[in-house]
Amino acid sequence: MRPFTRLDAPVAPLPLANIDTDQIIPKQFLKTVDRAGLAKGLFYDLRFDGEGKAKPDFVLNRPEYKGAGVLVCGDNFGCGSSREHAPWALLDFGISCVISTSFADIFYNNCFQNGLLPVVLKAHEVQALMEEAKGGNHLVSVDLEAQTVVSPSGQTFAFEIDPTRKHKMLNGLDAIGETLQAAKSIDVYEMKRAIAHPWLEGA
Amino acid sequence: MPFRPLASYMPPMTGKTLYDKIWDAHVVAEADGGEAILYIDLHLIHEVTTPQAFAGLRAANRPVRRPDRTLAVADHNVPTEGQALGVGAVADEEARLQLQTLERNVKDAGIEFFPMGDIRNGIVHVVGPEQGRTQPGMTIVCGDSHTSTHGAFGALAQGIGTSEVEHVLATQTLRQSKSKNLRVTIDGTAPAGVTAKDLALAVIGEIGTAGGTGYVIEYAGEAVRALSMEGRMTLCNLTIEAGARAGLVAPDQTTFDYMRGRPATPKGGGWEMALSYWKTLFSDADAVFDREVRLDAAALTPVVTWGTSPEDVVGVDGRVPDPASFASPGKRASAERALEYMGLVAGQPITSAKIDRVFIGSCTNSRIEDLRAAAKVVQKALDAGRRVAPHVRAMVVPGSGLVRHQAEEEGLDDIFTAAGFDWREPGCSMCLGMNPDRLAPGERCASTSNRNFEGRQGRGGRTHLMSPEMAAAAAIAGHIADVREFL
Numbered sequence: 001m002r003p004f005t006r007l008d009a010p011v012a013p014l015p016l017a018n019i020d021t022d023q024i025i026p027k028q029f030l031k032t033v034d035r036a037g038l039a040k041g042l043f044y045d046l047r048f049d050g051e052g053k054a055k056p057d058f059v060l061n062r063p064e065y066k067g068a069g070v071l072v073c074g075d076n077f078g079c080g081s082s083r084e085h086a087p088w089a090l091l092d093f094g095i096s097c098v099i100s101t102s103f104a105d106i107f108y109n110n111c112f113q114n115g116l117l118p119v120v121l122k123a124h125e126v127q128a129l130m131e132e133a134k135g136g137n138h139l140v141s142v143d144l145e146a147q148t149v150v151s152p153s154g155q156t157f158a159f160e161i162d163p164t165r166k167h168k169m170l171n172g173l174d175a176i177g178e179t180l181q182a183a184k185s186i187d188v189y190e191m192k193r194a195i196a197h198p199w200l201e202g203a
Numbered sequence: 204m205p206f207r208p209l210a211s212y213m214p215p216m217t218g219k220t221l222y223d224k225i226w227d228a229h230v231v232a233e234a235d236g237g238e239a240i241l242y243i244d245l246h247l248i249h250e251v252t253t254p255q256a257f258a259g260l261r262a263a264n265r266p267v268r269r270p271d272r273t274l275a276v277a278d279h280n281v282p283t284e285g286q287a288l289g290v291g292a293v294a295d296e297e298a299r300l301q302l303q304t305l306e307r308n309v310k311d312a313g314i315e316f317f318p319m320g321d322i323r324n325g326i327v328h329v330v331g332p333e334q335g336r337t338q339p340g341m342t343i344v345c346g347d348s349h350t351s352t353h354g355a356f357g358a359l360a361q362g363i364g365t366s367e368v369e370h371v372l373a374t375q376t377l378r379q380s381k382s383k384n385l386r387v388t389i390d391g392t393a394p395a396g397v398t399a400k401d402l403a404l405a406v407i408g409e410i411g412t413a414g415g416t417g418y419v420i421e422y423a424g425e426a427v428r429a430l431s432m433e434g435r436m437t438l439c440n441l442t443i444e445a446g447a448r449a450g451l452v453a454p455d456q457t458t459f460d461y462m463r464g465r466p467a468t469p470k471g472g473g474w475e476m477a478l479s480y481w482k483t484l485f486s487d488a489d490a491v492f493d494r495e496v497r498l499d500a501a502a503l504t505p506v507v508t509w510g511t512s513p514e515d516v517v518g519v520d521g522r523v524p525d526p527a528s529f530a531s532p533g534k535r536a537s538a539e540r541a542l543e544y545m546g547l548v549a550g551q552p553i554t555s556a557k558i559d560r561v562f563i564g565s566c567t568n569s570r571i572e573d574l575r576a577a578a579k580v581v582q583k584a585l586d587a588g589r590r591v592a593p594h595v596r597a598m599v600v601p602g603s604g605l606v607r608h609q610a611e612e613e614g615l616d617d618i619f620t621a622a623g624f625d626w627r628e629p630g631c632s633m634c635l636g637m638n639p640d641r642l643a644p645g646e647r648c649a650s651t652s653n654r655n656f657e658g659r660q661g662r663g664g665r666t667h668l669m670s671p672e673m674a675a676a677a678a679i680a681g682h683i684a685d686v687r688e689f690l
Contacts, residue, residue, distance in 0.1 A: 179374045
């Protein structure tokens with residue numbers, strides 16, 4: 001997994017609540033056996049019209065937000081389907097941080113498997129950032145080590161994050177490799193379970 | 204991060220919720236930060252969210268740890284006709300490749316697989332319980348958010364992403380921090396026409412689509428106890444639409460009666476042993492929940508959704524709300540956008556919404572009881588000389604080959620087809636429109652599925668969620684209709 005330490009990038013505002021993973025990446029892009037190349041499907045119905053032409057007023061199509069690396073969004077971002085294609089598409093597009101007041105559980109968890117940082121700020125902070133992002137200067141700085149977001153005008157917002165998740169994100173750790181270090185505990189668990197719940201092992 | 208093995212396998216059970224009990228029984232080791240390695244009893248897989256996981260395993264040269272604890276089906280992509288022709292005949296090239304990739308992966312790993320066309324195949328959340336693979340007290344995962352369905356059996360069942368699918372394949376465990384406990388108690392008796400779907404939508408309407416975020420929900424109360432297993436599955440299925448990853452109903456005699464004799468349930472002495480364990484799976488009287496919500500089933504009416512979020516619910520005798528009536532500016536903006544997308548006007552009676560399509564199916568409502576309930580409404584209409592309204596295209600997609608077979612044994616297919624419904628082969632179908640079944644732009648659909656998101660059933664498609672009975676009534680009436688007038 002790619003590590004996330006610090007990001008200085010333009011922020012794009014997407015002031016909608018309940019942006020679900022069907023909107024982040026619609027179904028027709030899930031018929032792939034690869035992780036790569038999903039940027040083309042990101043926010044497809046918001047970015048493109050029925051003929052596949054870019055909608056000029058959608059935020060990520062506007063020239064001033066070209067190269068956006070951060071999104072600031074409404075409440076409950078990432079609700080709905082568990083599709084990990086959602087964080088894959090965001091990352092493939094170049095977005096490696098999403099800021100909101102809240103995230104749906106599965107999406108939030110999927111982000112941490114891929115080095116996409118979901119940042120939870122208070123409602124008034126998200127609102128302030130949203131307003132600034134609409135202005136002329138959109139450069140924000142997200143620092144995971146310091147747990148801060150610095151807005152274009154220099155306001156600093158602190159955020160909370162689980163220390164275990166932070167550690168893994170900063171170092172880009174492979175969860176499977178780490179869990180396999182506890183393989184002996186898994187063996188022991190399975191042996192004890194075979195005695196306590198033998199019907200689960202076909203007895 | 205070092206993990207500590209646990210000193211005792213099963214800590215004493217006092218003052219615990221059902222979730223606490225299942226969690227504690229599955230912790231393999233825990234780290235100081237609160238994250239645990241949680242053992243997984245059953246891993247359900249399908250074609251869409253697994254190819255990248257198997258590719259990851261191959262790249263790292265890692266085997267599947269417990270192929271015998273894994274079950275594969277083909278459901279999301281499959282066409283709902285011509286399945287007997289096999290995967291090679293699937294017209295959509297990308298879908299075909301994904302189905303073939305699954306076939307190859309499960310063969311290499313030695314995982315049991317019900318391929319497309321096998322009578323046991325169907326929607327993963329219909330197949331697991333039907334086969335008896337889903338059992339009380341288990342931890343169950345699947346790369347699909349509606350895995351919450353299996354909580355109906357008192358199993359801790361949750362949707363995971365593809366990286367976690369890979370993690371479970373490699374280790375048979377999941378790394379997770381514990382959620383909080385939320386109990387939703389539904390008292391009273393549901394009136395005629397009010398189904399498990401209505402209870403679930405009412406709960407979501409009450410707490411909102413993010414109301415359950417960070418929680419595992421346990422459903423309790425008289426109205427929940429009165430539900431069949433099919434009803435409990437519908438209720439738990441929609442838990443994810445309330446933001447909670449898992450929903451639970453404590454197992455009881457209804458559960459045990461459903462399970463007895465299914466292919467994968469324990470037999471003989473194993474059954475007795477399992478049963479005595481399953482009977483310990485309930486929340487203790489002195490267990491403390493972090494949050495409690497109460498609803499009265501007797502006060503409910505059949506409900507439908509008017510907007511583009513499952514929390515946008517209204518009683519069938521109600522009207523489309525005015526966006527100005529919402530307190531928060533965010534919700535007002537969402538409601539305005541939803542009305543525009545849905546082509547509805549504030550204040551219009553919801554029954555005045557004319558429909559083009561009807562979809563009876565999905566992991567929410569495609570089980571035999573759902574089909575019986577819908578067929579009953581349709582039979583009454585037939586008796587009165589009515590059929591599906593001429594401008595409506597209606598389809599029924601059974602949840603599995605076995606459900607389809609059972610329905611045909613009971614003659615339900617004849618009732619549906621006599622009334623003008625299209626009787627299809629099993630799969631996820633138009634719930635998410637990954638296969639050829641989808642809405643055209645602007646089409647309005649009465650749907651028994653689980654998500655009314657923009658574009659979910661097809662770009663520009665307009666979805667109204669409701670129960671199978673309500674969807675059947677809508678098909679006959681040609682507009683959203685109150686099923687109570689059909690009973």
